[in-house]
Amino acid sequence: MDLNDLTYKIRGAMFKVHNELGPGLLESVYEAALMYELQEAGLDAKTQVGIPVNYNGVQLELGFRIDVLVNDAIIIEIKSVETLHDVHKKQLLTYLKLSGKKLGLLVNFNAASLVDKETLIRIIN
Numbered sequence: 001m002d003l004n005d006l007t008y009k010i011r012g013a014m015f016k017v018h019n020e021l022g023p024g025l026l027e028s029v030y031e032a033a034l035m036y037e038l039q040e041a042g043l044d045a046k047t048q049v050g051i052p053v054n055y056n057g058v059q060l061e062l063g064f065r066i067d068v069l070v071n072d073a074i075i076i077e078i079k080s081v082e083t084l085h086d087v088h089k090k091q092l093l094t095y096l097k098l099s100g101k102k103l104g105l106l107v108n109f110n111a112a113s114l115v116d117k118e119t120l121i122r123i124i125n
Helices: 003-021 027-040 086-099
Strands: 045-050 053-055 058-060 065-070 074-079 103-108 120-124
Touching: 003 027, 003 074, 003 103, 003 120, 027 045, 027 065, 027 074, 074 086, 086 103, 086 120
Parallel strands: 074 103
Antiparallel strands: 045 065, 053 058, 065 074, 103 120
16 A cells, blocks of 8 residues: 555544544544554554664663554644644654654644644654
């Protein structure tokens, strides 16, 4: 499955979760519901995947975690905030760089709709 088809399936799962639960819940609730939908769609999804950080040839033991990794290809960063800010986009871009992945989705489930381009953002490394 190419990245566009995979992204389409992921977005469908996100819309299902948002339509069912609506805004106002904790990120962990959306993460669990999204995992359910992704697995129901037949995708290989993992949560809280550790990201190693190498500095000067030394692996630093830090607590960076990917919210959801789908098919070992797409990182999903889940937020439930009033508004997405540049720091959220930078966080996902850093995760993409550290993990060597090419594509990430940043989603803010605390929005009235996921259709707005400022609530579901595709970021390419």
